[in-house]
Amino acid sequence: MREGLIKLLLASAHKLGHQEMRPDEAVEPVAPRPVVTQFTPVQYREMLMAEVAKAEYLPQFYLKTENRLVSLDSSEGKREDAVKVTFCNHFTRNVAKWHGWNNFEHMDRDQAGEMVAYMIEHKTIWKELPDQEAAMGHACKGELVIAGDGTPDGSATGHVAIVAPEAEMEKSAKWGCKVAKLANVGKENHYGKGANWSFRDKPRLFLYIPSA
Numbered sequence: 001m002r003e004g005l006i007k008l009l010l011a012s013a014h015k016l017g018h019q020e021m022r023p024d025e026a027v028e029p030v031a032p033r034p035v036v037t038q039f040t041p042v043q044y045r046e047m048l049m050a051e052v053a054k055a056e057y058l059p060q061f062y063l064k065t066e067n068r069l070v071s072l073d074s075s076e077g078k079r080e081d082a083v084k085v086t087f088c089n090h091f092t093r094n095v096a097k098w099h100g101w102n103n104f105e106h107m108d109r110d111q112a113g114e115m116v117a118y119m120i121e122h123k124t125i126w127k128e129l130p131d132q133e134a135a136m137g138h139a140c141k142g143e144l145v146i147a148g149d150g151t152p153d154g155s156a157t158g159h160v161a162i163v164a165p166e167a168e169m170e171k172s173a174k175w176g177c178k179v180a181k182l183a184n185v186g187k188e189n190h191y192g193k194g195a196n197w198s199f200r201d202k203p204r205l206f207l208y209i210p211s212a
Contacts, residue, residue, distance in 0.1 A: 039098075039142030041165040048164060048183040049191045051095060057185045060085045084187070088112055091185035092146060092160045099144040101208055113158035116150030119206040129205040132169065132195065136180040139163040144208040147182060147195055159186060161198050163205065170194030175202055 039047070051057075062071055062083045089112050093104040104115060119126035126146075129135050135145045142165065150158030161184040169178040172194055179194040186198060195203060 039165075041140050041142060041167075044139075044142045044165045047098070048095070048162060051091065052183050052185060052189050052191045057087045057091050057189055059087075059187065086186045088160050088184070088186045089115060091183075092162060095162050095183070096144060096146075096208070099208055100210055101144070111157065112148060112160045113150040115146075115160050116148040116158050116204065117153060119146065119148065120204075125209055125211075126206040127209055129207055132178060132180045132202075132205070135163045135205040135207075136167065136169060138207050139180065140165045140167050145180075146206045146208070147180070147199070147203040148206065149199055149201065149203045159199060159203075161185070161195075161203075163195075164192060166192060170196070172196040180205075 060071070062085060064083050089104075092112075092115065096102075096104055104118075120128070129138070129145065135147070139145045139162075145163035146160055147163055148158060148160040161182045164181045164183050166181040168181075170181060170193070171177075172179045174196050179196050181192050182195050182198055183191050184193065184198040188197075190197070
């Protein structure tokens with residue numbers, strides 16, 4: 001009883017960010033789980049649209065001082081010295097949980113660049129898709145497809161977004177091809193715009209392969 005209570009308190013403290021852990025007490029990554037809910041395109045679309053619209057993903061603005069970041073009102077975001085913080089990594093991590101994937105929140109840093117590096121390395125869990133059309137096809141089945149840019153070593157800041165279940169693709173004059181539509185959180189939060197609106201160059205596309 002006492003041991004169970006201690007474990008519960010420690011778990012709660014860790015969740016709130018107040019638990020200090022020694023290296024030998026590091027939390028083991030959660031093993032990938034199979035998809036427990038098969039989303040229809042309509043369900044998945046509605047879920048993504050609602051998630052993108054959440055206030056918690058709106059960009060935040062800060063003033064960088066010598067020792068800390070001071071929060072600014074959104075009206076002050078145009079200041080030249082303002083630092084804009086976006087939340088594509090949080091959004092992508094939360095959507096991945098719907099599909100049974102929890103490992104992103106157990107990474108040392110869950111920044112977009114590290115997420116992309118992880119997906120590149122773990123090929124049996126994250127299958128890289130050949131093109132935008134393939135990504136769209138899987139998304140329209142309610143499957144998790146992440147678009148991302150970054151480097152294999154995770155050094156680039158990068159960006160990640162979710163491929164939307166939209167069968168009608170968008171023509172990109174910049175890339176000279178049709179592109180999948182995305183659910184995107186970042187500098188601008190939107191649903192249903194082509195990938196070219198969210199990435200400067202063509203992103204890599206990763207399909208989550210649930211464990212059997």
